[in-house]
Amino acid sequence: MRRIALRLLTAVLPALIAALLSPAHPAQAAAPDSPAVTYTNPVAEKRADPHIVKHTDGYYYFTATVPEYDRIVLRRATTIQGLSTAQEVTIWTKHTSGIMGAHIWAPEIHFIDGKWYVYFAAGATNDVWAIRMYVLEGTGSNPLTATWTEKGQIRTTWETFSLDATTFVVNGVRYLAWAQRNPAENNNTSLFLAKMANPWTITGTPAELSQPTLSWETIGYKVNEGPAVIQRGGKVFMTYSASATDANYCLGMLTASASADLTDPASWSKSSQPVFRSSDATSQYGPGHNSFTVSEDGRSDILVYHDRSYKDITGDPLNDPNRRTRVQKVYWKADGTPDFGIPVADGVTPQRFSSYNAADRFVRHWEYRARVEADVSPLADSQFRVVPGLAGSGTVSLESANFPGYYLRHRNFEVWLEKNDGTAQFASDATFHRRTGLADSAGLSYESYNFPGRYIRHYNHLLYVQALSTATDRADATYHAQ
Numbered sequence: 001m002r003r004i005a006l007r008l009l010t011a012v013l014p015a016l017i018a019a020l021l022s023p024a025h026p027a028q029a030a031a032p033d034s035p036a037v038t039y040t041n042p043v044a045e046k047r048a049d050p051h052i053v054k055h056t057d058g059y060y061y062f063t064a065t066v067p068e069y070d071r072i073v074l075r076r077a078t079t080i081q082g083l084s085t086a087q088e089v090t091i092w093t094k095h096t097s098g099i100m101g102a103h104i105w106a107p108e109i110h111f112i113d114g115k116w117y118v119y120f121a122a123g124a125t126n127d128v129w130a131i132r133m134y135v136l137e138g139t140g141s142n143p144l145t146a147t148w149t150e151k152g153q154i155r156t157t158w159e160t161f162s163l164d165a166t167t168f169v170v171n172g173v174r175y176l177a178w179a180q181r182n183p184a185e186n187n188n189t190s191l192f193l194a195k196m197a198n199p200w201t202i203t204g205t206p207a208e209l210s211q212p213t214l215s216w217e218t219i220g221y222k223v224n225e226g227p228a229v230i231q232r233g234g235k236v237f238m239t240y241s242a243s244a245t246d247a248n249y250c251l252g253m254l255t256a257s258a259s260a261d262l263t264d265p266a267s268w269s270k271s272s273q274p275v276f277r278s279s280d281a282t283s284q285y286g287p288g289h290n291s292f293t294v295s296e297d298g299r300s301d302i303l304v305y306h307d308r309s310y311k312d313i314t315g316d317p318l319n320d321p322n323r324r325t326r327v328q329k330v331y332w333k334a335d336g337t338p339d340f341g342i343p344v345a346d347g348v349t350p351q352r353f354s355s356y357n358a359a360d361r362f363v364r365h366w367e368y369r370a371r372v373e374a375d376v377s378p379l380a381d382s383q384f385r386v387v388p389g390l391a392g393s394g395t396v397s398l399e400s401a402n403f404p405g406y407y408l409r410h411r412n413f414e415v416w417l418e419k420n421d422g423t424a425q426f427a428s429d430a431t432f433h434r435r436t437g438l439a440d441s442a443g444l445s446y447e448s449y450n451f452p453g454r455y456i457r458h459y460n461h462l463l464y465v466q467a468l469s470t471a472t473d474r475a476d477a478t479y480h481a482q
Contacts, residue, residue: 029354029355029358029480030359031442031480032359032480033299034299034482035297035480035482036351036352037296037297037299037300037302037329038349038350038351038386039080039328039348040348040349041327041328041344041345041346041347041349042324042326042346043324043325043326044075044083044324045322045324046066046323046324047064047065047306047325048064048065048306049065049106049107049226049289049306050062050063050064050290050325051063051064051107051108052293052304053110053111054294055111056111059076060080060083060293061076061109062074062075062076062086062325063107063118064107064325065104065106067321069094069105070104071093071094072091072092072093072118072120073088073089074089074109075087076142079296080295080296089144091136091143091148092148094122096125098124098125099124099130100134100150101122101123101124101125102123102124102128103121103122103123103129104120105121105122105163106226108165108167108291109143112167112174113199115137115139116138116139116143117135117136117200118135118136118138118143119133119135119154119165119166119167121134121164122134129161130161132153132154132159133154133162134153135150135152135154135165135199135200136148136150137149137199137200151199151200152200154176154178154200154201155201155202156178156192156202156206157206158180158181158183160181160182160183161181161188162180163178163179163189164178164226164227164289166178166291167199168231170236170258170262171258171259174195174196174199175262176194176196177193177209177227177229178191178227179191179223179227180192185211187212187218187223188221188222189224189225190208190209190211191208191209191211191224191238191254192206193207193262204263207263207265208265209265210224210240210252210268212243214242214270216243216248216250216252218242219243220244221243223241223242223244224240225242226241226288227240228290229292230301230338232301232336233336234259235255235258235336235337236255236257236262237255238254238255238256239251239252239253239254239276239290240253241288241289241290242274245286245288245323246285246313246317247308248286249289249307250274250286251274251275251287251288251340252270252274254268255337275338275340276288276305276340276341276342276343279342281342281402281403281404282344282402282404283345283346284307284308284309284326284342285307285309285310285311286317287307287343288306289305289306290303290305291304291305292304292330295329300330301332302329303328303330304325304327305325305327305343306323306324306326307323307324307326308324309322309324326343327349329349331352331482333375341378341379342379342401344380344383344385344401345385345401345404347385348385350385350401351385351482352382352383352481353382353479353480353481353482354479354480354482355372355476356439356440356478357439357472357475358374360375361458361461362374362382362482363382363384363463363479364376365400365408365417368417368418369415369462370415370416371458371461371462371463372458372463378402380400380401380402381402383400383401384399385398385399385401386398387399389432390407390420390427390428391430391431391450392449394433395431395432396433396446397431398446403417403419405419405420406418407430408430408456408463409426410429410464410465413451413454413464413466414464415456415462415463415464428449432456433449435455439474439475439477439478440478440480443478443480444478444479444481445474445477445479446479451465455468457473457476458476459476
């Protein structure tokens with residue numbers, strides 16, 4: 001029996017060694033497909049319902065609702081951040097009488113079959129609440145200087161309050177999604193979807209995908225509006241906004257398979273809770289009416305949305321002009337669904353740091369102890385703002401995204417998340433030199449400011465600052481920014 005077992009082991013062992021050394025079992029992680037990208041918020045003051053699209057000409061195009069509700073504006077820049085200071089051009093102004101004469105809301109810009117199209121909502125001078133959806137067509141390579149013509153109203157099942165049209169393509173089929181009041185329902189708006197015959201005309205019977213029934217969709221007003229679509233991994237995700245446009249405004253999400261009949265409401269499932277909502281911790285309130293774009297390198301998905309920096313509003317929120325355009329990176333869970341986290345604080349957006357030798361594990365705080373862990377929830381526990389070092393120029397400190405004012409610092413050579421107490425000791429303990437990755441030049445390592453030669457490394461999943469001597473030590477002290 002022992003001879004048989006030995007022969008079996010002799011036969012199996014080489015295959016086992018080969019499997020462990022094969023590319024399916026890498027000794028370390030490659031640089032991430034979606035590296036870190038950061039922006040500084042807000043991107044634009046007093047611009048609500050933002051829509052940013054990256055075109056094939058290398059420019060980002062940006063439009064949004066202006067607080068005067070009287071015109072449609074466009075900006076363009078080669079970077080998302082550049083939109084902050086880009087020249088703004090008015091491409092269309094409301095009518096002086098009749099339809100399209102009031103409440104010019106929520107423009108979106110799309111490039112379809114060689115022409116530009118702007119979808120927007122508008123009321124009439126004799127009834128500002130007779131909100132309907134309209135389309136402009138632009139001819140010319142640059143929409144800021146294009147010739148614009150009115151294609152008229154998008155006609156739907158009913159002549160009722162309707163707005164927030166967006167268009168997208170799945171498997172070669174173009175769809176229009178929008179919000180509209182169904183006269184048979186006791187609410188403000190529900191979400192609808194239809195195929196398109198051309199960029200200003202729907203075809204077939206619209207499908208009602210969602211109506212506001214959940215508690216978080218019906219605060220102040222019963223609202224489902226502002227649909228936006230992002231696709232990944234054979235799935236179609238439609239975010240939408242719910243409740244009144246104050247601090248209760250938030251995002252929900254519908255999900256469908258890209259291979260399903262999208263005009264069948266049964267193909268879609270609704271999130272039971274908001275996927276993005278106000279945050280007292282970061283002083284961001286009423287995040288909503290979003291769109292999606294991509295980073296400059298095309299490797300990160302970017303959430304575009306508006307919110308306010310304060311909670312209390314005097315009077316009707318629609319008369320408060322201070323909704324701001326903001327952006328932040330979208331992360332993707334292991335199950336293929338998007339994780340939007342929380343609306344991050346104003347200023348530079350945070351990053352995540354994955355372990356070089358355990359690629360599915362990210363630096364996070366848990367009960368204020370720093371560690372590396374997979375499938376982090378909530379996402380913001382693994383997001384940190386890289387800010388100028390508290391103790392000296394040329395250094396950095398790592399500030400928690402969901403506990404602003406709290407930083408990673410070492411104490412007894414253990415790494416903790418603690419509130420800055422203003423002391424020189426804390427500043428020194430929370431300051432690091434950012435180095436090229438010790439085990440991978442595409443990565444990063446963080447050397448202690450007040451203990452040179454000691455680096456942040458993980459050991460048994462917990463973070464320490466330690467002196468390093470082996471290749472394993474150096475791998476444990478190397479991270480990829482995402």
